[in-house]
Amino acid sequence: MSDFVSGFWNIYVSGLVIVSIVACLVLLIMTGKAKAMTSHDNTTGHVWDGDLREMNNPLPRWWSYLFVITVVFSFGYLALYPGLGSYPGMLGWTSEGLHQSEVKEGDLQTAPVYARFANMTPEEIAKDPAAMAIGERLFSNNCAQCHASDAHGQKGFPNLADNDWLGAGTPDYIMQTVMNGRQGNMPPMVAAVGTQDDVKNVANYVLTLSPGGRKIADTARAELGKEKFLTVCAACHGPDGKGMAAIGSANLTDDIWLHGFGEKAIMDMVNNGKVNVMPPQGKLLTPLQVKVLASYVWGLSHKS
Ligand code: HEC
Ligand code: HEC
Structure with missing residues (x-):
């Protein structure tokens, strides 16, 4: 203790x-x-x-x-009871143990509510108003602190309601993400790109890949940066810049910027890289809660 x-x-x-x-x-x-x-x-x-x-x-x-x-x-x-330094007390009582037993009791009480979701597919759950209401509450309690209560996210924390995904974006993928967390990892690439001038060029090339970016891109620099993009960045982001779900490399063509928009934000990414971590949340939830929650999140961008 x-x-x-x-x-x-x-x-x-x-x-x-x-x-x-x-x-x-x-x-x-x-x-x-x-x-x-x-x-x-x-x-x-x-x-x-x-x-x-x-x-x-x-x-x-x-x-x-x-x-x-x-x-x-x-x-x-x-x-x-515990109270004397690290002596645990003869009863072995801990506040954590008490919490665990209360959680277990709560899970037992809510089990009947969740039971009916066991045999439903995530797609069916996402259409069930009662399940979506439960999902919304689970989301406010467990996810909103990072992804915001409307799931629209914030800088560094992805929007989960826009059907734009770093990964696969399937209900199964969302469940895995909740349970195991995930880590986005772009190493600093400045050494491979060269001078700050080269970094600026490549950043402007990245801007030309998206409709919003094209409006502010310096096309002369972009032309100079293209080659570097294809040799250095394409390995992870693809030659078209659309990203790869398997490694969670962001799509750079869709006007959705997890780490900020503009020449400077892109240069920062190239210079410093980014390790972006979502800690696992599975321990706090029962498997059926994870299923309902993932269906809710998936349903946010699949409203029929
Ligand atoms: C401590 C902050 C934090 C909490 C709490 C958190 N997340 Fe995340 N989540 C992140 C970060 C940061 C990322 C982006 C990781 C990356 O860049 O790969 C992320 C990514 C995701 C993704 C992948 C998005 C994509 O585009 O592929 C999903 C799905 C997700 N979170 C769902 C949830 C759900 C559901 C919960 C609640 C159980 C939750 N998260 C709780 C920080 C958090
Ligand atoms: C080793 C693989 C890898 C390479 C090489 C790489 N990236 Fe990335 N990049 C990633 C990953 C993974 C992410 C997503 C990070 C996250 O989840 O937060 C990312 C994110 C980004 C972002 C942020 C996107 C956003 O939505 O805000 C930019 C900009 C970017 N990369 C530009 C580049 C450029 C330019 C290069 C070449 C100089 C490059 N990357 C090379 C893996 C890579």
């Missing part, structure tokens, strides 16, 4: 806990014995509102015992 990296903190925390408890006990005993200075009539000498006198009566016995009981309780608690 413990995340301590050095044994010192374990001892430090355990020591602090025990010393504090013992100090409470000592304080109890000391204050229990000490007699306050009182006058002969057992008052402390404090007077309020004219004649309200503070007496010096001891706490009721049962009340002082309560203090002792809390101390005894704390030792019992620390023996059973």
Whole structure:
């Protein structure tokens, strides 16, 4: 249960806990014995509102015992539950274990809801309004933080609603992506391209591949950059720049820019490359939840 990296903190925390408890006990005993200075009539000498006198009566016995009981309780608690440094407690309770068992219970409760999706194809699920409503909730809880709640994504996080995919884009592909995550990897290519002037030329050639880019491309530079594109970039992006689903190399001809549009953004890609990671999400979801979620995502760009 413990995340301590050095044994010192374990001892430090355990020591602090025990010393504090013992100090409470000592304080109890000391204050229990000490007699306050009182006058002969057992008052402390404090007077309020004219004649309200503070007496010096001891706490009721049962009340002082309560203090002792809390101390005894704390030792019992620390023996059973984690609390003393990295000591896990006799019951082996962990907040993670509690969470897991609650998740399991929740999964069992929702299992009947999902059962009917087991024999449906993703295409059928995507047409089922109830399933799409569930998919939408799963998406807000698990995917929206990166892909935005409308699935339109943001810079670096692909739009999942536009039927433009780095990979295959099938329901099966989406399921695999959710379960295992994915990694887009373009190495820095500046060494293969040459000088910054060459990089600028190749970037302008890339711009000429898409309708939007053609409007701003420097055609003279593009002409100079074409050769480099075909020898260096085409290996991954294809000679036509349309990308390859198998390696997730982006389509450079469709006016959809995951990492930004324009000469500078493309030059940055060539100079620095990009490792773009989606962490696996499968552990957080049951297989049927993954299926409904993938069908929902697929359905976003396949509305009939
Ligand atoms: C921590 C951020 C993060 C979360 C959470 C996340 N994703 Fe992703 N996702 C990414 C990134 C980054 C990529 C792009 C990876 C790349 O460039 O190859 C991606 C890519 C994808 C792709 C591939 C897109 C394509 O064009 O081929 C799919 C499908 C996808 N995510 C679905 C999901 C779903 C469904 C969820 C919710 C279960 C989810 N993602 C949660 C960051 C995230
Ligand atoms: C080893 C394979 C590989 C080579 C070589 C390569 N790329 Fe890439 N490129 C990729 C991958 C993979 C991605 C997608 C990265 C991601 O998923 O985020 C990408 C993404 C890009 C993007 C971003 C597209 C967007 O939508 O924002 C640009 C621009 C780009 N490449 C340009 C180039 C240019 C120009 C060259 C040649 C100098 C080149 N690439 C060479 C693999 C490659």
